[in-house]
Amino acid sequence: MGQYTKDIYRDPSGPPAEARETPYIRNFEDTVNLIVSKEPIRVCVTGAAGQIAYSLLYSVAKGDVFGKDQPVNLLMLDIAPMMGVLEGVKMELQDCALSLLREVVATDDPEVGFKDCDVAMLVGAMPRREGMERKDLLAANVKIFKVQGQALDKVAKKTVKVVVVGNPANTNACICAKYAPSIPRENFSALTRLDQNRAQAMVS
Numbered sequence: 001m002g003q004y005t006k007d008i009y010r011d012p013s014g015p016p017a018e019a020r021e022t023p024y025i026r027n028f029e030d031t032v033n034l035i036v037s038k039e040p041i042r043v044c045v046t047g048a049a050g051q052i053a054y055s056l057l058y059s060v061a062k063g064d065v066f067g068k069d070q071p072v073n074l075l076m077l078d079i080a081p082m083m084g085v086l087e088g089v090k091m092e093l094q095d096c097a098l099s100l101l102r103e104v105v106a107t108d109d110p111e112v113g114f115k116d117c118d119v120a121m122l123v124g125a126m127p128r129r130e131g132m133e134r135k136d137l138l139a140a141n142v143k144i145f146k147v148q149g150q151a152l153d154k155v156a157k158k159t160v161k162v163v164v165v166g167n168p169a170n171t172n173a174c175i176c177a178k179y180a181p182s183i184p185r186e187n188f189s190a191l192t193r194l195d196q197n198r199a200q201a202m203v204s
């Protein structure tokens with residue numbers, strides 16, 4: 001096994017044909033060949049030191065979101081005071097030794113986080129506190145999505161898909177798209193399924 005492991009990593013075309021007949025090698029080969037055959041995509045998650053990202057990052061990195069054969073370069077963006085926490089998150093991801101996870105970058109610079117990215121998951125924003133409504137978040141969060149829209153416009157791929165989680169998600173998505181005019185508007189989505197589910201639950 002050790003010998004084939006080394007060979008596969010040295011030679012992306014995989015082990016010799018006879019080795020493919022060996023069940024445990026075939027499983028290993030399936031995994032490795034699928035991984036080496038695709039280019040990694042660049043996925044940026046903002047608010048990467050926060051609560052939602054703590055679950056989301058692991059799902060992205062282990063293939064639940066983009067597929068079990070899709071390697072990922074993970075770009076984690078948060079604000080400067082959170083860089084210590086973010087380094088901890090990075091170490092935890094590395095500890096998981098996930099085969100699909102390639103590069104992991106922790107940054108507080110949107111132009112680094114969004115550089116050439118294929119997918120941007122915009123989670124980073126102030127959450128509601130007790131007694132607040134979502135509209136109370138506008139003052140703080142609008143600024144974030146303006147800056148991030150500008151950075152996406154400047155450095156992300158023009159094909160980037162942007163999903164906005166930070167609330168109010170629909171307004172923030174609209175602002176982000178406005179400040180990223182070189183990216184098609186249809187590439188921006190607000191994740192409002194939570195509200196849809198709540199509405200359905202209320203009327204059912």
Ligand SMILES: NC(=O)c1ccc[n+]([C@@H]2O[C@H](COP(=O)([O-])OP(=O)(O)OC[C@H]3O[C@@H](n4cnc5c(N)ncnc54)[C@H](O)[C@@H]3O)[C@@H](O)[C@H]2O)c1
Pocket residue numbers: 046047048049050051052053077078079082123124125126127128144164165166167168169191192193194195
């Ligand atoms: N769309 C939905 O279904 C849905 C569901 C739940 C929560 N939310 C929203 O998601 C957002 C995040 O929630 P959370 O519980 O993870 O909050 P959190 O406070 O735990 O994490 C937010 C993170 O964003 C970071 N952040 C703040 N400004 C930033 C900036 N300019 N750039 C990058 N990162 C920045 C913070 O430092 C923090 O680490 C909130 O706005 C919340 O209301 C949306």
Ligand SMILES: O=C(O)C[C@H](O)C(=O)O
Pocket residue numbers: 127128134167194
């Ligand atoms: O709005 C929030 O505070 C977060 C989330 O979208 C919710 O409605 O619970």
